[in-house]
Amino acid sequence: MRRIVVVGGSIAALTAAESLRAGGFDGQVTVVSEEPHQPYSRVPLSKGVLAGREPAKSALLPAPGEDIEFRTGARAVRLDVRGRTVTLADGTEVPYDGLVVATGARARRLTGGSDLVVRTLDDAEALASRLATARSAIVLGGGFLGMEVATTCRALGLEVTVVDLVPPLLRLLGPWLADLAVAAARDHGIRVRVAPDGVTVVGEHRVRCGESVLEADVIVCAVGDVPNTDWLRDSGLPLDAGGGLVADACCRVAPGVVAAGDVVSREGRRTPHWTNAVEQGRAAAAGLLEGASARPYRPDPYFWTEQCGLDIKISGELPLTGPPDILAGSVNDRSALLRWRHDGGAATAVAVNHRLPVIKLKRLGAGVPAPAPART
Amino acid sequence: MSRILVDFDRCEGHGLCEQTAPEVFRLDDEGELHLTREEVAPEDERAVAAAVRVCPVAALKVRP
Numbered sequence: 001m002r003r004i005v006v007v008g009g010s011i012a013a014l015t016a017a018e019s020l021r022a023g024g025f026d027g028q029v030t031v032v033s034e035e036p037h038q039p040y041s042r043v044p045l046s047k048g049v050l051a052g053r054e055p056a057k058s059a060l061l062p063a064p065g066e067d068i069e070f071r072t073g074a075r076a077v078r079l080d081v082r083g084r085t086v087t088l089a090d091g092t093e094v095p096y097d098g099l100v101v102a103t104g105a106r107a108r109r110l111t112g113g114s115d116l117v118v119r120t121l122d123d124a125e126a127l128a129s130r131l132a133t134a135r136s137a138i139v140l141g142g143g144f145l146g147m148e149v150a151t152t153c154r155a156l157g158l159e160v161t162v163v164d165l166v167p168p169l170l171r172l173l174g175p176w177l178a179d180l181a182v183a184a185a186r187d188h189g190i191r192v193r194v195a196p197d198g199v200t201v202v203g204e205h206r207v208r209c210g211e212s213v214l215e216a217d218v219i220v221c222a223v224g225d226v227p228n229t230d231w232l233r234d235s236g237l238p239l240d241a242g243g244g245l246v247a248d249a250c251c252r253v254a255p256g257v258v259a260a261g262d263v264v265s266r267e268g269r270r271t272p273h274w275t276n277a278v279e280q281g282r283a284a285a286a287g288l289l290e291g292a293s294a295r296p297y298r299p300d301p302y303f304w305t306e307q308c309g310l311d312i313k314i315s316g317e318l319p320l321t322g323p324p325d326i327l328a329g330s331v332n333d334r335s336a337l338l339r340w341r342h343d344g345g346a347a348t349a350v351a352v353n354h355r356l357p358v359i360k361l362k363r364l365g366a367g368v369p370a371p372a373p374a375r376t
Numbered sequence: 377m378s379r380i381l382v383d384f385d386r387c388e389g390h391g392l393c394e395q396t397a398p399e400v401f402r403l404d405d406e407g408e409l410h411l412t413r414e415e416v417a418p419e420d421e422r423a424v425a426a427a428v429r430v431c432p433v434a435a436l437k438v439r440p
Contacts (some may be wrong), residue, residue: 011430018426043432062425062438274432278392304432313388357389357407368391 001097001256002027004288005086007076008102009033011041011274012261014061015137015281016100017068023289029068034075034103037121038063043274045124046148047306051155056121076103079235081254097164098256098288101232101245102281105262105272110140111201115221118144118149127220131156134217138207139187140199142168142192146222147181147307150190153220154308161214163207168192174319177312177350184308184334188290225272227263240265243247249296250287251280260284266299275302301366302358310334313358315365316348327364328346339364377415378440380424384409386435397423397431 004020006013009031017031033039040059048054064070078087079099086094107117116127132139137153139146142164153160162168168185169178182192195209201221207214227243237253238246244265251258260280262272276299283297303314320340327349329336335353342348349365362368380400389407393400393420398422402410416424416438 004429014429015426018422018429021422022426041434058434061429064424065422125389275390275392278430357403359391359403359407 001025001288003096004029004098004100005096006031006100007041007086007096008103008104008261008263009035009070010102010104010261010277011039012104012277012281012284013100013102014039014064015278016102016258016260016284019066019282019285020289021065021067021330022283025285027097027234030094030096031064031068031070032074032076032088033070033072035120037367038072039070039119039348042119044147045121046118047152049121050118050126050128050131050149052132052147057254059121060142076231079232079237081235081237081257084256096256098206099258100284100288101237101253101259101263102261102284103228103231103256103263105227105270107221108226109225110199110221110223115201116218118145118181119225127218130218131158134158136160136216136268137218138163138214138216139220139222140164140201140207141222141224142166143172144169144303144305144307145221146220147185149220149222150185151307153218154188154190154320155340159216160189160217161189161193161216163193163195163209163214165194165196165199167193167194170319172318172346174321176323180331180334180352181307181310181312184310188308190308216232225262227265229263229272235264240268242270250294251284251297252287252291252294256288258284258287271299271301273303275300294346301364302362309353311351311353313351313356313361314348315358315362316340317342317346317366318348320348320350324350377417378421378438379414380411380412380416381437382409383435383437383440386433388433388435390432392430392432393427393436397427400424401427 039061075089080374107119109115136159139150139162167182197210200208229243245259247259247264261277324338324340327337337354338350340348
């Protein structure tokens with residue numbers, strides 16, 4: 001294998017590229033990224049960058065090593081698995097011996113192209129400039145992202161309503177923790193509107209929920225993401241019903257092809273979170289270099305969110321049923337260390353406004369991942 | 377030689393830096409981060425940059 005091409009430009013792609021070098025690969029490594037920017041972290045986009053507290057450049061990640069070619073503005077549009085060639089939007093053909101697919105996901109939109117979303121750095125900057133002059137916002141979608149965006153809007157002094165078909169965070173967290181978070185949201189002055197009969201965006205400032213119409217200066221769409229696999233549609237690579245690229249426990253997809261990050265579907269689901277993007281980037285590199293002898297990657301179910309004055313860290317599977325054991329602190333004070341025990345001995349540990357090193361939280365929850373293999 | 381800067385207010389003990397560059401970053405049993413050295417030796421530059429990159433809370437920087 002002389003030439004490895006990584007398609008994508010975020011943390012999964014960079015981790016894979018650097019892990020190839022750390023694993024001793026001395027051939028050519030080319031990263032092709034659709035975005036015009038140097039690689040950056042999405043983590044601060046819904047928080048500090050959106051609030052205008054942190055400049056966009058604070059989200060930039062250290063550039064890859066000089067022996068990794070990083071091409072920006074290079075969108076992959078087609079893959080020829082048999083001919084081992086990626087075709088870019090400008091017609092350039094990029095041949096490879098090994099391929100890492102790390103094209104991530106994009107924001108799901110409700111009205112075609114014009115929705116305001118928070119996915120890329122450009123999205124966050126565009127929305128930030130709109131929020132700067134707005135007095136009210138409707139946030140469509142009550143997941144982590146929607147609640148974080150609502151929190152930021154509120155901190156900027158806007159009137160905020162979160163609209164969803166189901167109670168915010170319920171499907172994600174389960175009723176006990178969702179109730180806690182929604183109570184904090186209401187205390188924060190965020191209105192919550194549950195619209196089981198459906199939500200329709202009617203124009204730039206109006207949303208219809210059942211019989212009533214809500215209005216706001218800005219409507220933000222935070223209704224989930226869609227894996228970027230359109231360019232793979234004719235490739236013959238396995239896609240699941242949601243469009244995720246199906247990979248095995250070593251992130252392998254097909255001979256010479258591995259995948260990492262938000263694009264990956266493993267055991268029937270995607271896990272679009274930072275820690276998984278890093279772990280999968282490492283595993284994908286190993287899967288390519290070591291093949292069948294690569295160590296399987298063990299998912300680390302770790303999630304965190306900051307919203308409505310709550311800093312919530314979770315180690316373990318979600319959603320959660322029933323009430324937790326309270327290991328420390330007080331639920332009434334919204335500062336507590338909680339644990340749910342599941343059938344079969346597994347547990348989920350949750351820290352709410354409770355400062356605890358994450359590695360200790362993991363010991364109480366899903367466990368600490370095995371150490372990484374020694375670097376070469 | 378460049379130096380590693382840790383923002384201990386931000387650091388939450390995720391340990392991804394230790395997984396990436398165990399020669400330089402160490403978490404103790406309490407999950408507190410320690411540097412085995414603050415100056416970045418040329419042979420560690422790449423691993424340290426990778427550790428800075430994977431930090432979920434951007435608590436690490438390298439100052440030239």
